[in-house]
Amino acid sequence: MAVERREIVVVGGGLAGWAAGLGFACEGFDTLLLAPAAKPDGRSTALIGRSVPFLQRLGMMDAILASAEPLSTMRIVDDGGRLLHAPTVEFHAAEIGLPAFGYNILNADLLAGFEARGEALGARLERREAKATGLEADATGAVVTLEDGSQLRADLVVAADGRRSPMRQAAGIAVGEWSYPQSALVMNFSHRLPHGSVSTEFHTRNGPFTQVPLPGRRSSLVWVEEPRIAELLEELTPEALSRRVEERLHSILGSVEVEMPVQRFPLSGARAASMAGDRLALVGEAGHAFPPIGAQGLNLGLRDVDQLLQLACENRDDAGARVVLGRYAAGRRADVASRSAGVDLLNRSLLTGFLPVQFARSAGLSMLAGIAPLRRFAMREGVSPGAGLLGLPRSLRELWS
Numbered sequence: 001m002a003v004e005r006r007e008i009v010v011v012g013g014g015l016a017g018w019a020a021g022l023g024f025a026c027e028g029f030d031t032l033l034l035a036p037a038a039k040p041d042g043r044s045t046a047l048i049g050r051s052v053p054f055l056q057r058l059g060m061m062d063a064i065l066a067s068a069e070p071l072s073t074m075r076i077v078d079d080g081g082r083l084l085h086a087p088t089v090e091f092h093a094a095e096i097g098l099p100a101f102g103y104n105i106l107n108a109d110l111l112a113g114f115e116a117r118g119e120a121l122g123a124r125l126e127r128r129e130a131k132a133t134g135l136e137a138d139a140t141g142a143v144v145t146l147e148d149g150s151q152l153r154a155d156l157v158v159a160a161d162g163r164r165s166p167m168r169q170a171a172g173i174a175v176g177e178w179s180y181p182q183s184a185l186v187m188n189f190s191h192r193l194p195h196g197s198v199s200t201e202f203h204t205r206n207g208p209f210t211q212v213p214l215p216g217r218r219s220s221l222v223w224v225e226e227p228r229i230a231e232l233l234e235e236l237t238p239e240a241l242s243r244r245v246e247e248r249l250h251s252i253l254g255s256v257e258v259e260m261p262v263q264r265f266p267l268s269g270a271r272a273a274s275m276a277g278d279r280l281a282l283v284g285e286a287g288h289a290f291p292p293i294g295a296q297g298l299n300l301g302l303r304d305v306d307q308l309l310q311l312a313c314e315n316r317d318d319a320g321a322r323v324v325l326g327r328y329a330a331g332r333r334a335d336v337a338s339r340s341a342g343v344d345l346l347n348r349s350l351l352t353g354f355l356p357v358q359f360a361r362s363a364g365l366s367m368l369a370g371i372a373p374l375r376r377f378a379m380r381e382g383v384s385p386g387a388g389l390l391g392l393p394r395s396l397r398e399l400w401s
Contacts, residue, residue, distance in 0.1 A: 003151045006032045007319065008312075009144050011132045011167050012160030013038050015045070015107065016284030016301040018114035020158045022058045023309045025118075025125035029319065032152065033118070033127045034144075041107040042263055043186050043292075044220035046071060046199070046212055048102030049383040051302045059120075063113030069213045070100035072197040079202040079209070086203075089368045089375075096379050100197070104212045104220065106188070132161070135170035135280065142279035142320065156312065156320030157280050160301075163270050165286035171277035180267040180347065182207050183230035184292055185223040187262045188214065189245060192254030195219055200252065207267075207291075207347060209248050219253070221245065222292045224347075227266065234264050267291045267347075271340055275332045276325035281308050288336050290343045300339050307331055 010021040013035025021033035047055065047064065048071070055061060072093050078086040093101045118125050134145035135157060144152045144167075159167035168175065184207075195213040202209040207224025214220055223245075225233065233241060242258045249256070269290040275282045284301030308328050312319035368375045 003143065003153045004032075006030050006152060006154045008032070008156050008158065009034065009132075009142075009152050009154040010158040010160060011144065012162065012284070012286070013129075014160060014162065014284070015110060015114065015298055016286075016305065017158075017160035018111065018118065019055075019058070019302055020160055020283055020305045020308070021125055021127070022060075022114060022117055022121070023054075023305050024158075024312070025121050026058055027309060027313055028124075029312070029316075031125050032154075033125060034130050034132050034146070035127050036129050036131050038111060041111070042188060042259075042261065044104055044106045044188070044212060044214065045110060045298045046102055046104045047110075047302075048299055050306060051299045052102055054302055054306045059117055060113055063116065064103055064105055064110070067109040067113070067215070068103035068105035069215045070197050071102050071104055071199055071213070072100050073199070074101060075198060075200045077200060077202045080205045091375065091379050091382075093379075095372075096376050096383075098383070101379075101383055104199070104214060106214070106220070133166060135167050137171070137277070137279035154320070155279070155318055156324075158283055158305075158308070159280060159286040160283045161286055163285040163289040165282065167280060168272060168277075168282055168286050171280045173277050173280075173282070174273040175270050176273070177270045178268065178344075180269075180291065181226065182224050182267040182291075182347075183227040184265045184267055185225065185230050185233055185262055186221070186265065186292070187223075187241075187245075187258055188218060188220050189242065189256045189258045190216075190218050191256045192217070193252070195253060200249075202248065204248075211249060211253070217253075223248070224267065224291070230264055234262055265292075269340065269344060271336065274329050275304070275336065276329040278322070279320045279325075281320075281325055281328055283308065287332070288340060290340055291347055296339050296343055300336065303335060304332060 007030040008024045010017055010031065010033045017035060021031055024031040055064060074091045076089045093099060118127055131147045132144050133147050136143045141153050141155055142157045144157055157167060159165050161167055194217055197213055199212045206226050210222045211219045238258050238260055242256050245258060246256045272282055272287045275287045283304040287304065288300060311324050311328050315321060315324045368378055
C-alpha cells in the first residue's frame with residue numbers, strides 16, 4: 001500500500017486541532033487534518049489575550065463576533081462564609097486600555113466557525129474523518145497509521161487528540177496526572193436581568209461558581225462541587241436546578257432558567273513531561289489539562305499552536321526538524337508550568353480551611369481591590385503572559401506615585 005505524503009498532519013478534531021489545521025494551511029503548508037466528528041459540547045470558552053489576534057489572523061473574527069459576548073468586567077466574590085472574608089474585586093478592561101478582556105463563545109459555535117473557515121480554504125486544508133492509531137518517527141519524517149491500516153508520511157505531526165492522546169502514547173512521552181475531590185457541572189441558562197458583559201466568579205468552600213455572559217440575556221456556568229453533591233444536583237428537575245442556580249448567584253441576574261442538558265465532569269489535571277518528541281508536537285490537552293478555572297484551557301492551547309506556527313514558518317524546509325521541536329518544547333515550558341501551577345494553587349486554596357492559607361488569599365484579594373497599579377499588573381499578566389512583567393516598571397512608578 002502506497003504511503004501518502006504531507007508536510008503537516010494534524011491529529012484531532014477538537015478546537016485546538018482545528019486551530020492548528022487552519023493555522024498551518026493559512027501559512028501555506030500542505031496540511032491534512034484528521035478530525036473525527038466531535039461529540040456534542042454545551043460548554044463555552046472565554047477567548048482572551050493572545051487568542052484574539054491569533055484567531056483574527058486565521059480569518060475567524062467575523063464568525064466569533066457574530067456569536068460571542070465581550071467580557072468587559074470580571075468580578076471575584078468571596079462566598080466561602082469563612083472567618084477571613086476577602087473584599088469583592090472587580091477587574092475592568094477599560095482600566096488597562098482595552099474595550100474587553102476577550103469574548104465568550106459557545107464551543108459548538110466556535111467549532112462551526114472553524115469548520116466553515118476550513119471549507120472556505122478549499123484544497124489548502126484537507127480534512128478526513130479518520131482516526132489515527134499509530135505513530136513511528138525517524139530522522140527524515142513520521143508515519144501515522146490510520147484505523148483502516150493506511151499510512152501517512154509527514155515532516156511534522158501535531159497531536160491535538162486530547163488528554164488520552166494516542167499520538168503522545170505512541171511517542172512514549174510520559175505524563176503526570178492528578179485529581180481533585182471535586183466535579184464540575186457545566187450548563188447554560190437564561191436570566192431576567194441583563195448581565196452587562198460582566199463575568200462573576202464566586203469563590204465557595206467547594207470551588208468556584210463562575211457565571212460568564214453570552215449574547216442576550218444568557219450566560220454559561222461552571223459550578224464546582226463535591227462529587228456527591230454534583231451528582232445530586234445533576235438529577236434535579238430543570239425548575240429545581242434553576243432555583244438553586246439563582247440562589248448561588250444571590251439573584252444578581254434575577255430569576256434564571258437552566259437549559260438542558262447539564263454536563264458533569266470529574267476534576268483532574270495532567271501535564272506531559274515534554275511538549276514535543278521526534279517529529280511530534282503536542283498542543284492543547286494532549287500536552288496539558290487542568291480544571292475549568294480562570295479561562296486558561298483553550299487559551300493555553302491556542303498559544304501552543306501560535307508558537308509552533310511561528311517556529312515552523314522560520315524553518316519551512318523542515319518544520320519537524322529536531323531543532324524546531326526542541327525550541328518549541330523549551331518555549332512552552334514556562335507558560336504551561338506557570339498556568340498549571342496557578343490554577344492548581346487557586347483551586348486548592350479554596351478547599352483548605354488552614355488559616356494561614358486563607359489569610360494569604362484574603363490579603364492578596366484585598367491588595368488587588370485596593371491597589372490600582374497592582375490590579376493593573378495582574379490584569380495585564382492574566383490577559384497576556386509576560387505583559388504584566390513588561391509593564392512592571394510603569395506599575396512600580398504608579399505605585400510610587
